[in-house]
Amino acid sequence: MGWQQVIEQTVVGLGYELVDLERSTGGLLRVTIDWPWDPAAPQERYITVDDCERVTRQLQYVLEVEGVDYKRLEVGSPGIDRPLRQPRDYERFVGEVVDVTLRAPIGAAAGGAVAPGRKKFRGTLRAGEAPGTWQLELLEDEAAPPGGAKPARRRGEPTTVQVLGFTLDEVREARLAPIVDFKGRRARGAAGQG
Structure with missing residues (x-):
C-alpha cells in the first residue's frame, strides 16, 4: 500500500x-x-x-x-477557497460562487458575451440538465465587454448574463471563490448606535 x-x-x-x-x-x-x-x-x-x-x-x-x-x-482545513475535485464536491456547493479553469479555452463558436479563448471563469455553480453536467452562471462582471475594454463598475448585485455548460472532464481546476463579506459587521455596528 x-x-x-x-x-x-x-x-x-x-x-x-x-x-x-x-x-x-x-x-x-x-x-x-x-x-x-x-x-x-x-x-x-x-x-x-x-x-x-x-x-x-x-x-x-x-x-x-x-x-x-x-x-x-x-x-x-480546506479554507474559503476549497478545491472541488469529486462530483460530490460539486453537488455540495451548488449555488455557491466558484472559480473554474477549463483544460482548453472556449472556442469562437461559443459566441455570446464571453470572449473566445478564455479558460478562467467565476460564477454561480448549478447542476446541469443531464446527469454529470454542470453549469456556471457567469456574472456581468465576468462577461467580456465589446472591444476588450474593462467592464464598468456598477452598484448593486451583478446580474447573470450567460450560462456556461461543462463536464468534470473539461475542468482543470475548480475552487470556491474566496469571497469575504464584511457588510454584516457594519450592519451590526450601525444597529448598536441607534
Missing part, C-alpha cells in the same frame, strides 16, 4: 474526508481534511484545531510505522 492510501485510510478511519494531499520536495507533507458532506444534516460542520490535532497525532504514528519519510506534517 502506498503512502497516499495509508493517509487516506487513516483520515477516513477517523471519520473525516481527505480533501487534498501534497508532498513537497523539502519534506513537507500537507494533508487537508474536512467533514464528510451529509445533505440531510441540519447544519454544516467545520474543522477545528482539535480535529487537526487528532489527525496529526494518528498520522504521525501511522507514518512512522509505515516508514514514510517526511520532515514536517501539516494538517488543516
